[in-house]
Amino acid sequence: RDALSPRFSRIPAPRGTRLLYQDQPAVFHLPLIFFCRQLFFFQRVFQSRRGGLCASFVMADLGAVAEYARAASQKYAASHRRISTLARSAADKVADALRRAEQEDATDEMRKAALKEVHDFFTSSKLRDNISKAQRDAHAHVSKLGKVIDKHLDTGAPRLAHRSLTLDRKQIFRVISSHLLRTGRLRLAERIAKDTGLSEEMTGHLDGFVSLNAVLDALDSGNTAPALDWVGDRYETMSAAERSLAFSLHRLKYLEFVRAGTASDAIAYAKAHFPAFQTSHYKEIKALLGCLVFLKHPEVSPYKELFANELWNDAKAQFSQLACMKLGLPPESLLQLCVSAGCKAIPPLLKYISIRTDADNNVLEEEQLPVEVPLGKDFVFQSVFVCPITREQCTVENPPTMLPCGHAISHAAVASLTSSRDRFKCPYCPSECHLRDCVTLKL
Numbered sequence: 001r002d003a004l005s006p007r008f009s010r011i012p013a014p015r016g017t018r019l020l021y022q023d024q025p026a027v028f029h030l031p032l033i034f035f036c037r038q039l040f041f042f043q044r045v046f047q048s049r050r051g052g053l054c055a056s057f058v059m060a061d062l063g064a065v066a067e068y069a070r071a072a073s074q075k076y077a078a079s080h081r082r083i084s085t086l087a088r089s090a091a092d093k094v095a096d097a098l099r100r101a102e103q104e105d106a107t108d109e110m111r112k113a114a115l116k117e118v119h120d121f122f123t124s125s126k127l128r129d130n131i132s133k134a135q136r137d138a139h140a141h142v143s144k145l146g147k148v149i150d151k152h153l154d155t156g157a158p159r160l161a162h163r164s165l166t167l168d169r170k171q172i173f174r175v176i177s178s179h180l181l182r183t184g185r186l187r188l189a190e191r192i193a194k195d196t197g198l199s200e201e202m203t204g205h206l207d208g209f210v211s212l213n214a215v216l217d218a219l220d221s222g223n224t225a226p227a228l229d230w231v232g233d234r235y236e237t238m239s240a241a242e243r244s245l246a247f248s249l250h251r252l253k254y255l256e257f258v259r260a261g262t263a264s265d266a267i268a269y270a271k272a273h274f275p276a277f278q279t280s281h282y283k284e285i286k287a288l289l290g291c292l293v294f295l296k297h298p299e300v301s302p303y304k305e306l307f308a309n310e311l312w313n314d315a316k317a318q319f320s321q322l323a324c325m326k327l328g329l330p331p332e333s334l335l336q337l338c339v340s341a342g343c344k345a346i347p348p349l350l351k352y353i354s355i356r357t358d359a360d361n362n363v364l365e366e367e368q369l370p371v372e373v374p375l376g377k378d379f380v381f382q383s384v385f386v387c388p389i390t391r392e393q394c395t396v397e398n399p400p401t402m403l404p405c406g407h408a409i410s411h412a413a414v415a416s417l418t419s420s421r422d423r424f425k426c427p428y429c430p431s432e433c434h435l436r437d438c439v440t441l442k443l
Helices: 018-023 026-048 056-101 108-125 127-153 169-182 186-195 199-220 225-231 240-260 263-277 282-294 310-326 334-354 411-417
Strands: 400-402 408-410 423-425 432-434
Touching: 056 108, 056 127, 108 127, 169 186, 169 199, 169 334, 186 199, 199 225, 199 310, 225 240, 225 310, 240 263, 240 282, 240 310, 263 282, 400 411, 408 411, 411 423
Parallel strands: none
Antiparallel strands: 400 408, 423 432
16 A cells, blocks of 8 residues: 555445444454455556556456445345344343243242243244354355455466566666656655665656655645646747646636636636637637636536546646656656556456466467557557568568658568569559668668
8 A cells, every 4th residue: 555646545445344343343244344445445546547557357357346245245234134133032032031030929830931932932933043044144145255256356367477587676676666756655765766776866856756746736635826836837938748738727727716606717817828828729718718607507517527527637647747757757657557558468368378278388488479469559659560461560670661662561571572583563553673772661
């Protein structure tokens, strides 16, 4: 928990588990309660992160287990209430018999009658059988929880470990420390950097992240002033990303006036700050001015999406990326990107190892993955070229080659066309090409 953002450090117990605290000793159900809390904690962490990390297979498995854990805790609590009701009725019956038997004018016949009445009650109500059945029902749901966990979360992922891979430990700790700085765990990041010999590298970034997290904390509390001071007001010299962030912050400040119902202040603020963005954000400005018509109830107006928390989250994400770029760091956490890519890569690899016959061998011992892993456009950070002839992605050993006519194919495809002679015909047009006229492309 210490490695995550403070906003994820306190997760309330899920619905259904609080009944266990109220109706029975909490320590008896601590494993089930703790497991439910952990599941909901990881669910919220996944939902709060990048779409890659929130991979569909992870959320589906966690969701199934969490749903069963919630249902099991509720059924366990219902069974315990049933047992408590039966036991309470039996205790009341025995207490009533004792009260009558201990009266001063009670005779032996009256005492025997009271005892027989208690015996008949236990015999007719089948109290022992009913309590045993309720206990079996309660434990049946809890005992199946382990099977549900094994079914959904026992993926055999250890077989995907690349045991022969040699990693740069210093680089790994550098990535971890950078991630901790981004999430506000400054002291922990500083301690790791000190223990791994990265103190000098982190010193230059530490002050920047201190101010960065101060601005993010202010945005969390609804204060845009520190972020606006950081951006400045020299719009003519700003980059496109800086102008977009500045507009997002001014939009949030304007919406504060609208939410407060002060139309005059909102109009004055719009006149002072929106003209600088009328070229690049004209449609957004029209929507912002249009919401003044629904000043009394803006949350239920056609412009209600302007008052959602997504605008604040987008502004914080924009500010974080831009601030990291100013510090000379990648706009997103490298550790988060690696984990996100790993989450997306695991399902096809698990499917691959499930149909392999040589299951004893590790599937990641080779330098290249055995199956294609589509990660999506969010994980593409450089240009790639796929040869239209071989249908393979070009590499450093097999670079793309441009023909004299302008078409491009891979070096391997050119080699196959020129296996017997230096002159060949372009696969896509009738142009004649010579090997000496081909140019290697560097992307």
